[in-house]
Amino acid sequence: MTEIMEWIGPLSVEQRTAMGLAGAAIAFLVVVGVLAIFLGWLRSLGVCVALVALAVVALFLMPLGTSRLVSHPAPAADYEAAMKTFETELLPSSQPLNPLCDPYVLSHGEKTKRVVVLLHGVSSCPHAYVDFAPLLHERGDNVLVVRMPQNGYADRASDTLGKITAEELAEFADKVVDTAAGLGDEVVFLGISAGGTIAGWVAQNRSDVDRAVLVAPFFGLGGTGPWTNSAAMRAMLVLPDFTIWKDPAQRENFQGGMAHAYVRQSTRGTGQIMRLGEAVAEQAAKGSPAAGDIVVVMNDADTAVSNRVTDRVVDRWIADGADVTSYTFPAKFGLGHEIIDPEEPGADPSISYPVLLQLIDDPSAFDPAAVPMPMPEPAAAPATPAKSAD
Structure with missing residues (x-):
């Protein structure tokens, strides 16, 4: 577990979000698979999609109280x-x-x-x-x-x-x-x-x-x-x-x-x-x-x-x-x-x-064109081969 956490640590917010979405997708497929044992694949998929759709609609209809x-x-x-x-x-x-x-x-x-x-x-x-x-x-x-x-x-x-x-x-x-x-x-x-x-x-x-x-x-x-x-x-x-x-x-x-x-x-x-x-x-x-x-x-x-x-x-x-x-x-x-x-x-x-x-x-009075652009870093000088002693 520690190794997994150390791997996740350097990831960006977007990468962690993508991982979370992937995990949610896997969980969705697992639920569909379990329900398929009792309902069959097509029916279980339909039930799960309908439930997700209802949840999304409810989420967007939820009042935020911003007034x-x-x-x-x-x-x-x-x-x-x-x-x-x-x-x-x-x-x-x-x-x-x-x-x-x-x-x-x-x-x-x-x-x-x-x-x-x-x-x-x-x-x-x-x-x-x-x-x-x-x-x-x-x-x-x-x-x-x-x-x-x-x-x-x-x-x-x-x-x-x-x-x-x-x-x-x-x-x-x-x-x-x-x-x-x-x-x-x-x-x-x-x-x-x-x-x-x-x-x-x-x-x-x-x-x-x-x-x-x-x-x-x-x-x-x-x-x-x-x-x-x-x-x-x-x-x-x-x-x-x-x-x-x-x-x-x-x-x-x-x-x-x-x-x-x-x-x-x-x-x-x-x-x-x-x-x-x-x-x-x-x-x-x-x-x-x-x-x-x-x-x-x-x-x-x-x-x-x-x-x-x-x-x-x-x-x-x-x-x-x-x-x-x-x-x-x-x-x-x-x-x-x-x-x-x-x-x-x-x-x-x-x-x-x-x-x-x-x-x-x-x-x-601000002029965006007047903002100085960063100077490119100078290229590294090629290494000079060492001279061998006579």
Whole structure:
């Protein structure tokens, strides 16, 4: 068994999903074979196909309750009120935190012209912005770096991600924007991955946000389209919660990876994040986003999220007449999913930071053609044959 887990460990999410689907297909054939003993092959196959079809129909008819995921704004009136809200609502934690994962404010001691909110992805924490946040502070911004609910706890093997709900994330987003309103005259909200999903909800619901920046937003699983993603989301919400370990062999004993990230993911928590994303898509189909303008940054080399599903949301915003700037890093850059955290494999701040800083400042002046392309690595010099001694 250990050998199998060690073999599965390095596989990508898509490869593990393919294995899961193959396993489900094998289980289906086994059930058909058992029933065939009593019903015959054709009848048993018909019964099983009918049951699967009924399950799929029931899954798509299941109400998601997304109409509840609306905003209840209560913006801070001034700097002092904002800092009090931060200290009472965003700073406390119900469990001991990883020492790297406290939320924080890089402040100039008063309300500034602009505040930038930075929100990490699921299983990560505020430490993801350890290098990026100071760059904004040096530009004169107040910077609010927040911790997503159920993330950043000291126990890296915590099962707390399974407790995430879309309602909790929407309420959290409201509190963050309420706080930011007192820290800057202009509010920019940037989130990456699941943080990008929340940034999308903020863009749709909060008119006091001047710019929402969605970086590699998680609206859909990598390799899926809108329909297959919806099916996967609904299955995750209905089926029991499953743990996806970063190292299936070592599980909770895994000491590798980034010191500020969990060593496991939750299918139920993932489904709830996708449910919030579905709420954004549904709201976008019914009306224009509330934020002043929206920036969406994707990556052609990103296999963790579905750019196709993100495009569905972006297309609806554009159809509503929203001011949307979209940029996709070409695959040739070789970037991973997490393009901000300098400790994440596949990140290259020398490429991503200049682009993100410009898009935060002025999307209208951004020129994709001006983004420098990576230089090809020089070819290795041919080996020089050794000379024999005379």
